[in-house]
Amino acid sequence: MTDHAIIADGLTKQYGTEHAVDDLSLSIPQGTVYGFLGPNGAGKTTTMRMLVTLTEPTAGTAQIAGVPITDRPRITQRIGYLPAEPPVFDELTAWEQLRHVARLHGIPDDEADRRIETLLDRFGLLADADKRIESYSTGMTKKVGIIAALFHDPDVVFLDEPTSGLDPRAARTVRDTIADLVTREMTIFLSTHILPIVDELADTIGVINDGTLVAEAPPAELKFRADESPDLETAFLEVTSERDTTDSERSQATDSDATGSEEQPHV
Numbered sequence: 001m002t003d004h005a006i007i008a009d010g011l012t013k014q015y016g017t018e019h020a021v022d023d024l025s026l027s028i029p030q031g032t033v034y035g036f037l038g039p040n041g042a043g044k045t046t047t048m049r050m051l052v053t054l055t056e057p058t059a060g061t062a063q064i065a066g067v068p069i070t071d072r073p074r075i076t077q078r079i080g081y082l083p084a085e086p087p088v089f090d091e092l093t094a095w096e097q098l099r100h101v102a103r104l105h106g107i108p109d110d111e112a113d114r115r116i117e118t119l120l121d122r123f124g125l126l127a128d129a130d131k132r133i134e135s136y137s138t139g140m141t142k143k144v145g146i147i148a149a150l151f152h153d154p155d156v157v158f159l160d161e162p163t164s165g166l167d168p169r170a171a172r173t174v175r176d177t178i179a180d181l182v183t184r185e186m187t188i189f190l191s192t193h194i195l196p197i198v199d200e201l202a203d204t205i206g207v208i209n210d211g212t213l214v215a216e217a218p219p220a221e222l223k224f225r226a227d228e229s230p231d232l233e234t235a236f237l238e239v240t241s242e243r244d245t246t247d248s249e250r251s252q253a254t255d256s257d258a259t260g261s262e263e264q265p266h267v
């Protein structure tokens with residue numbers, strides 16, 4: 001395996017004439033946390049879906065743990081993916097769902113049961129393990145999705161909003177789990193709108209806006225670039241509004257009716 005867990009070169013996804021992601025290149029070292037930020041509709045989920053082989057790029061290449069994303073069977077063994085809506089079978093119990101995930105990865109039942117018990121306990125779900133997921137709250141379902149994404153001990157895990165819907169204790173468990181995974185050389189690609197989490201955990205932050213990577217730096221450096229109030233929210237708003245301004249200027253230059261008004265990006 002290379003010492004870069006995620007390498008992307010010119011990844012592009014076009015829907016019709018719109019570039020959801022445009023010429024994105026990444027080089028993310030193994031055993032690090034990459035915080036992926038961007039306003040709504042910036043291209044975060046599309047990027048992740050290309051990297052986990054759920055969406056085919058229009059152009060560009062990528063490798064995860066040394067495996068090209070065109071090799072889907074090998075990639076799926078090396079990665080875990082938590083989408084914003086965890087893919088669970090509502091009619092199964094949490095224990096059954098995780099048994100199903102274990103079997104997909106060829107993990108023997110006795111070993112799977114030991115891990116299921118440990119992980120459900122860590123996430124405070126053991127008492128509800130035999131209830132159907134359809135009776136779970138949003139946060140409980142999210143926890144099952146997180147456990148499922150990590151279950152086969154992947155080299156690289158992609159987490160899309162892992163703490164949304166979680167209460168503070170569960171969110172803390174997720175943060176602690178991520179910190180623990182990194183000490184075991186797992187690489188985490190973490191997309192979230194909750195900036196303190198990436199501030200705390202990320203080695204590098206990439207900011208995507210309008211399909212383009214507009215900043216990439218360690219959190220401290222990104223904050224240092226923010227002029228007056230050196231916090232991550234200010235830095236985020238600055239790097240994303242810089243591009244809004246550029247776009248607005250470009251459109252003013254080509255459209256005399258343009259108002260030039262800037263929309264505040266959603267964090």
Ligand SMILES: Nc1ncnc2c1ncn2[C@@H]1O[C@H](COP(=O)(O)OP(=O)(O)OP(=O)(O)O)[C@@H](O)[C@H]1O
Nearest residue numbers: 015019020021038039040041042043044045046047
């Ligand atoms: N299947 C699709 N068909 C057409 N357009 C799409 C499709 N999926 C995404 N897009 C468009 O691509 C752009 C990027 O969407 P994406 O979901 O990647 O953004 P995001 O950064 O994950 O946003 P959010 O923070 O709101 O989840 C948006 O303009 C979106 O409308």
